[in-house]
Amino acid sequence: MTFYMAGPGRKGGYVPGRDNVIDEVMRSWQEKYCTYSEVSVCVSTFNVNGRSAPPNILGWFPSDNRADFYIVGLQEMDLSIGTHIIDNMKKEIEWIECIRQSLPNPDDYIKVRSHRLVGILIVMFKLTKCNVQITEEKSNLIATGISVMGTKLGNKGGTGISVKINDSLICFINCHLAAGNGELERRNQDFRDITNLTFGSTDANIWAHDAIFWFGDLNYRLINEAPYTSDEIRAIAQTKQAHQLFQYDQLYIEKAKGRVFASFEETPPKFRPTYKFDVGTCQWDSSEKARVPAWCDRILWRKLDADTHIRQLSYESLEAVVISDHKPVRAFFALRLRKIDQQKADRLYEDAIREADRRANELLPQISLSASELDFGEVAYLEPNCRTITIKNTGKARVNLSFVPPPNKERICARWLQVTPIKYALRIDEEIQISLTVVIDKGSAWELSKNKMESLQDILVMRLEKGRDHFLICTAKYTPKVFGVSLQHLLHRNQTEQNLIDFGETAQVLDDCPDGVPKEIHRLVSALRKIGHTKLNFTEMVDNSLFGAIRTALENNVPQDLTSIRGVTAFSLYSTLLRLLDSLTESLIPQKSKEACLHHCTNAVLLWTEVAKFDPIRVAMIEYLTTYLRELVSLRQEAREQLWSWADVFFRDTSPPITPRQQCLYSLVDYARDVAVFHSSASFNTLPNKPSNERLQVRLPPPVPPHRGTSSQTIPRAGSNMF
Amino acid sequence: MSAGPYNYSYIFKYIIIGDMGVGKSCLLHQFTEKKFMADCPHTIGVEFGTRIIEVSGQKIKLQIWDTAGQERFRAVTRSYYRGAAGALMVYDVTRRSTYNHLSSWLTDARNLTNPNTVIFLIGNKSDLEAQRDVPYEEAKAFADENGLTFLECSAKTGENVEDAFLETARKIYQNIQDGSLDLNAADTGVQPKQVVRPTTGGSAAPGERKECNC
Incomplete structure (x- = not known):
């Protein structure tokens, strides 16, 4: 904003341009430190069709209305051949003198400045005794016409004058836009090109001016779609009803659509079209071309904001002037000028700073949260627990919010917590729901059991862009029970809880639970046997609510018999068993023994020898589970493919190659430990590699009579979706 | 917020720290708005406010981060200390416990800011003389021992609030003038004359720091 530059070096005073908000405040407070005066401004545009300047033009400027400023724009001031190449000062001097001599009292005026682009001339006169100061005056041109050798010729374009009168910055632009009915888009583009006009330095663009007066031969015509013939238009244009044609004016329509002169104002002309006349008459063009009349010559203005006051007093064409095929157009304006009282401005500066602070702080993003603390209570393994909070934009600006990782963390929240959405742009007064979900998966469970944590707390940081941060506190309680614990823990749990459970049913189940096998595993396998392998x-599909019911039964020991759970299926028990094994903190095959086992994957004897080296709990578990699987596979050939999943669980590894791990499982399931050992002692060092037909059928008698399952169906691998 | 470059002589980053309920947010509010917030909710997060001040004829924009005082947020709020040019450490003159915790706050402030950060001790609620629990002299001695500047203030009446914020700025400015604060060093919390974008939020990398360090 350049309109009130203060003198340099005044200490503590107001210097604009330091802070946009302060500038805005000072601007809105102008009336507190400015005095105003009104001047009259007369603007006129005239396409002179290459005519030589007469000594003066009578009636151009009425003698009974003497303006403080006259700004005149001419077009086609010089059409002579070669003008585009060689400048001719003579015509310019003559025309400026003609204009001066046309002023009400020529001697009372001085020329402020003029600028010419070939035939496009702008000149400004000031009433000498007018009591305002012009402190800066600059002018420039911009050419938009035909481009020759990369340089635009000056046959079309604009010239402008920028003046600072008192403390108001005013700009006048005279232009000649592309001609011809079909050149609408070219005219629009010419306008846009001319708006790039600058004065002096590159940042002094036209838009910084308090007022812009823009005039010239804009060359806009009536649209071809007007519902009249050319003759009808000429007839209407001749009458007092001419203004009714204005609705078909290209500029009027384009401007309304915002395509051109968008922020400019214009009073709809009450005068007749100003083009094209037979020279020397007020008759419409009678040449062969018989051009349709149009309002080519116009005067528009633009105010920077509400602090600029412009009143248009008149807008007319001068039909009595007949030297050209255009008529001159003339407008009178009352323009308010400001004068800054610098002392007052400096005194207001401190207040303006405070006001700017207030506005800046007010514009900071503000939201309300329905809660900043969420307690999820007791949460269970793999049971999603969801809460939502409502966030509302209560501020005066759009809010971009996002959850960001707390300091020294990579994730925005703990592993057991999920938040959606993590980014959102809230409009003013808009509300959104943010959902937070606690899920204890095996990874979280391991992490929590490792750190001996039961009370969970996480602080999420929600950042409002360019503003404050909000913290969101999430708490939950999680007690490791059956899932996500160590084998030791599972076994230990059995021992401590044995005394707590009422006997009867329990005693029986526990009776046949082999030593070293957690009761929960046994309960699952027992239930599977009870339902029958053929029912598996x-x-x-994995049913999560059924999983929840089985998990609860395992955790609470009620019901002891899992088959009595409502809706329970063999598969739900089977998948729970896999999930449980997969959730254990340790793999059944210890990490350190993996290599050895894979090495012996086809040799059951050596494999079992390796297993025998594991800790007793693992040995018991592996024996127990392979026994179960042996039963299953013997009754259900198609279940062999299931061993792939078991290989993943036993080894806790899904990376390639998977074949050796699957082979391990085949070996362990196909040959029971004692059988393998027996063969070993009988010097059978190697067992057949492909035991499908000749293999030793060693199995425990199944608890339920064997049924032949529907073995024809293909069996998908109950796989990753179970974990 | 309006676009375009702001041009101050400097931008200083402040943090306000101290126990819950000592009146940190009220001090910020009193300083930026010259108003007392009677029912100020606990800050759950980190508040942000700005004000332009003048020191020795230079316009300085203060960016003030007001942190949550609750102990459980301590781990998170610590990250906002980095890059502060000034730290206002606040206790409540009517609650001795808040005064007793000062050494812990001071340790954080010393460890987490740079050596030139100006730490200013504020005893808030000086208007509640009848309930006073910490004598002025005792706190003054504590401040002297630790090389802190000290004032008792009232966010309610506004007494001394301006002075605390301005005096801190003056000290920072003095450090710049006498060269003890190296503007090229990392995390000074001072942003010298240059084009500045409005700050982004706090913890990991507030925009203002990035720009002056990179």
């Missing part, structure tokens, strides 16, 4: 449908 591997194509079933």
Whole structure:
């Protein structure tokens, strides 16, 4: 904003341009430190069709209305051949003198400045005794016409004058836009090109001016779609009803659509079209071309903001002037000028700073949260627990919010917590729901059991862009029970809880639970046996609510018999068993023994020898589970493919190659430990590699009579979706 | 917020720290708005406010981060200390516990800011003389021992609030003038004359720091 530059070096005073908000405040407070005066401004545009300047033009400027300033724009001031190449000062001097001599009292005026682009001339006169100061005056031109050798010729374009009168910055632009009915888009583009006009330095663009007066031969015509013939238009244009044609004016329509002169104002002309006349008459063009009349010559203005006051007093064409095929157009304006009282401005500066602070702080993003603390209570393994909070934009600006990782953390929240959405742009007064979900998966469970944590707390940082941060506190309680614990923990749990459970049913189940096998595993396997291996449908979908019911039964020991759970299926038990094994903090095959096991994957004897080296709990578990699987596979050939999943669980590894791990499982399931050991002692060092037909059928008698399952169906691998 | 470059002589980053309920947010509010917020909710997060001040004829923009005082947020709020040019450490003259915790706050402030950060001790609620629990002299001695500037203030009446914020700025400015604060060093919390974008939020990398360090 350049309109009130203060003198340099005044200490503590107001210097604009330091802070946009302060500038805005000072601007809105102008009336507190400015005095105003009104001047009259007369603007006129005239396409002179290459005519030589007469000594003066009578009636151009009425003698009974003497303006403080006259600004005149001419077009086609010089059409002579070669003008585009060689400048001719003579015509310019003559025309400026003609204009001066046309002023009400020529001697009372001085020329402020003029600028010419070939035939496009702008000149400004000031009433000498007018009591305002012009402290800066600059002018420039911009050419938009035909481009020759990369340089635009000056046959079309604009010339402008920028003046600072008192403390108001005013700009006048005279232009000649592309001609011809079909050149609408070219005219629009010419306008846009001319708006790039600058004065002096590059940042002094036209838009910084308090007022812009823009005039010239804009060359806009009536649209071809007007519902009249050319003759009808000429007839209407001749009458007092001419103004009714204005609705078909290209500029009027384009401006309304915002395509051109968008922020400019213009009073709809009450005068007749100003083009094209037979020279020397007020008759419409009678040449062969018989041009349709149009308002080519116009005067528009633009105010920077509400502090600029412009009143248009008149807008007319001068039909009596007949030297050209255009008529001159003339407008009178009352323009308010400001004068800054610098002392007052400096005194207001401190207040303006405070006001700017207030506005800046007020514009900081503000939101309200329905809660900043969420307690999820007791949460269970793999049971999603969801809460929502409502966030409302209560501020005066759009809010971009996002959850960001707390300091020294990479994730925005703990592993057991999920938040959506993590980014959002809130409009003023808009509300959104943010959902937070606690899920204890095996990874979280391991992390929590490792750190012996039961009370969970996480602080999320929600950042408002360019503003404050909000913290969101999430708490939950999680007690490791059956899932996500160590084998030791599972076994230990059995021992401590044995005394707490009422006997009867329990005693019986526990009776046949082998030593070293957690009761929960045994309960699952027992229930599977009770339902029967043939009822196990591997194509079933994993049902999470059923999983929840089985998990609860395992955790609470009620009901002891898992088959009594409502809706329970063999598959739901089977997948729970896999999930449980997968959730254990340690793999059944210890990490350190993996290599050895894979090495012996086809040799059951050596494999079992390796297993025998594991800790007793693992050995018991592996024996127990392979026994179960042996039963299953012997009754259900198609279940062999299931061993792939078991290989993943046993080794806690899914990376390639997977074949050796699967082979391990085949070996362990196909040959029971004692059988393998027996063969070993009988010097059978190697067992057949492909035991499918010749393998030793060693199995425990199944608890339920064997049924032949529907072995024809293909069995998908009950896989990753179970974990 | 309006676009375009702001041009101050300097931008200083402040943090306000101290126990819950000592009146940190009220001090900020009193300083930026010259008003007392009677029912100020606990800050759950980090508040932000700005004000332009003048020191020795230079216009300085203060960016003030007001942190949550609750102990459980301590781990998170610590990250906002980095890059502060001034730290206002606040206790409540009517609650001795808040005064007793000062050494812990001071340790954080010393460890987490740079050596030139100006730490200013504020005893807030000086208007509640009848309930006074910490004598002025005792706190003054503590401040002297630790090389802190000290004032008792009232966010309610506004007494001394301006002075605390301005005096801190003066000290920072003095450090710049006498060269003890190296503007090229990292995390000074001072942004010298240059084009500045309005700050982004706090913890990991507030915009203002990035720009002066990179």
